[in-house]
Amino acid sequence: MLAAAGAILAAFAVALSAYATHAAADPHAQARLHSAAVFAFGHGIALAALAPQARRAFTRGVLGALLLGVLGFAGSLAAAHFFGASTRLAPYGGSLMILAWLAYAADAVRR
Numbered sequence: 001m002l003a004a005a006g007a008i009l010a011a012f013a014v015a016l017s018a019y020a021t022h023a024a025a026d027p028h029a030q031a032r033l034h035s036a037a038v039f040a041f042g043h044g045i046a047l048a049a050l051a052p053q054a055r056r057a058f059t060r061g062v063l064g065a066l067l068l069g070v071l072g073f074a075g076s077l078a079a080a081h082f083f084g085a086s087t088r089l090a091p092y093g094g095s096l097m098i099l100a101w102l103a104y105a106a107d108a109v110r111r
Contacts, residue, residue: 002054002063006047009070013041016078029081036077043070043097050104062103069096 013036020033047063054060072093079085 002051002060002067003048005067006044006049006051009040009044009067010048011044013037013044013074016040024081032077033081036074039070039097040074043067043074056107059104059107062100062107065096065103066100069093069098069100073097 016033017037020030020037024030024033043066047067051060051063054063070093072089073096074093076085076087076089076093080087
């Protein structure tokens, strides 16, 4: 499921980037949406590649946290544009992505 979520996230990122380039008129909105797309694409590809290799429950949990982090970060930026929502979840999502990558690194060293 994590690999599928990563692939969907990457597809969403491509669509979001296209929207930002072709439909978003405001330069600030374009920059915000491109930032969301970059993070969603990179982390979507990482999840699609790493999840099938994740045999341990801890590793799958870390990848789940990575998914939640990118949804919080990129989702918050996209929701601010499309729905006028607050971006207050973005820092938490970003922090969760950082912590998840550090946990993944520690887990990789332990293997």
